[in-house]
Amino acid sequence: MKKGKVLIIRSVSIQLLDKLLPIITKKFGNSVDYLLLTHSHSVKRVKKYRNIDKIIEYKKKGDFNIFSIPKEIKKMFFDYILIPVSNFSGAGFLNVLIMTLLLRTKNIYIINSKGEIKKISKGKILIKSFFSFIYAIISVFLTILLLPFVFMFLFVNLVFYRE
Amino acid sequence: MAKVSIVILSYNRKEELKDSLKKILSYGLKNLEIIVVDNASTDGTKEMIKNDFPLIKLIPVDKNIGVAAYNKGFKKASGDYILILDDDSYPDKGTIEKMIKTFEKDEKIGIIALDVRSEDYSGNKEKFSEEKTNKISYIMGFNGAGAGLRKSVFNEVGGYPDEFFLYWNEMDLSIRVLNAGYKIVWLPGAVVYHKFSPKNRESERGPFFYTRNLFWIILKYFPLNRLILSIIKMIYLCIYFSLEQRTLIYLKAMTNSIKNSKKAFKKRMKVKREIINKLKITYKLAFTIFR
Structure with a gap:
């Protein structure tokens, strides 16, 4: 039995995820389950990742949004949620961050294109949402x-x- | 075996290109032509090709014209199939054979999207599960760092758009290929390694071309009702992300695209509605690569 659950939301290209996934798995180790939320069209392509324990399909086309969160993950508790971003700051990914506010977790992180992992609080996401x-x-x-x-x-x- | 022409576009990545060429040549494939189109590199790339790889066809371009330079290589290619590569990508052993086999099974396959995987600059590759299947899937686009293109399809629909310079060129070509009745397939297990590294995301080049060219894709191919809605959406996104990221680059790109929209209108064509409906255009993509 593994000790915890890490949800990774695939918000970047597969090629960038190829690069970031080893950094994520190195940080969180082998004692946790890795779940990957990804759009339907890329489900086949992410099956290649050996470290991913479960793939969850995001059935809606287009950007991630709060109205289309799969029921399956709404019920779960995640020890960590990871959002890979394709730039340094995470600018442009607020829709994904807002989605995490409706998920059960205490730890939300972004991992940028350089592989730096930064924690982001729910308060900060709320402030960003207000400005948004x-x-x-x-x-x-x-x-x-x-x-x-x-x-x-x-x-x-x-x-x-x-x- | 059918003849394959590898077309590589190079720009100031001499060492990476040298490494890729060595790997490709080490496979000892027959009936293979390699064409390097050099986009006016200043790091000695041209000299390296001439000295170290005299049998490789070099097409030098006077100034950097972006992805349009690929078309010079596509035109020159004498193979039945073209393998499109970046100067920092290379096919794995066996990939070219798999590509040929797939093309030969179905003459309606216009493009094969290969399985492009990351390799960092120290040569580390992510560990993947072995592909258990070579079953193809039908898709709507491809990654230009590793893809197969049927030469006759290039002759029929043309290559990358000259006016784009960078980005969205694969989508533009995909729309024309699909509209001409050809298929794009993804071939798992036909691997191309790409030496992916994070670019300087402060650079304004990426967001500028991503934004401007998306406007042009819409103006070139979308039916009128979709065009109107998509342009409204794009204007809104440009303003919103200019405020959020405190930059003028999206507004510059929007202004440029509208001011020069004649370039897009000149190439406007009727595209089957089901193709437009199936396209996976992520409008927000342009706004997620800056800073």
Whole structure:
């Protein structure tokens, strides 16, 4: 019987995961179960990982979101949740971080493209979410303002592109 | 055995390329042509090819033109099948034979996505389970660090988009290949190793081309209703992530794509709706590689 559970959310390319997985398994050792949450289209491709004990399918297409969390993982308790990110800071992965708020865990980490593992608190995710909400409102407003100009320009270019 | 042309695009990775070429040649394959297109490297790559590998065909390009340089190699290729590689990737032993066998089973296979795996610069490879099957799966895209392309399909649909420079070029080619009625398959166990290393993510080049070219993919191939919705989504994402990451790069890319949209419209074509529906375009990808 293994001592704990580590959930890895596959939020990066398989090729980057190839590189990060050995770092994760080195840090958390062999005494835990590794579960990998991944989109349906990549299930076959992640079967190659020997250290993954269980693959959980994320059936929805597109970005991870809180409305499509598989029931199976909602019930589980995870000792650690790991989010691999494809940059240094984790910018652009807030949707995955927000998803972890609805999962049962006390330890959320990101692992960046250099292989650095950093803990992130639920409080920090909530603060980021608050700012995200503000940015979203501003972005909607600015998008509505910009749209007529963008489409007008695109229309002119489409009509006259041969010239 | 059918003839294979390996086409490699090189740019300032002399040592990695040398290492890859040595490995490929050590397999002793017959009926193999190797073409290196050099994108104006300044580290002595061209000289290294001429001196150390005189039998390899070198196509030098005057200035770095990005992935468009691959097309020069594809045109020159005399093989029935082309193996596309990066200058830091190389096929495992047996991969080329598996690729040929798969192409020859079905003439509607246009592209074979090979099993690209990471190898770090010290030569360490992640330990994987042995592939128990060579069963192919049908997919919608491929990784340009290791893929097979049927030469006749290249002649029919063309190669990478000249206007892209970098990124989304595989998706662009995939759409044209699928639209022409060919298939893209993933071949597990036909391994290509890629010396993957984290790039300088502060560089603005990645997010710029990722964002701009996604706009162009939408303008080139999406039906009008999807085009409108996707452009709205992209504008929103560009503004949102500019605020979140405190950068102007996404807005620059958006402006550039719209200003130069004629380049995309010139190549606009009707794509079967089921292909667009099945595409796995991750809009947010462009916004997750910076910083």
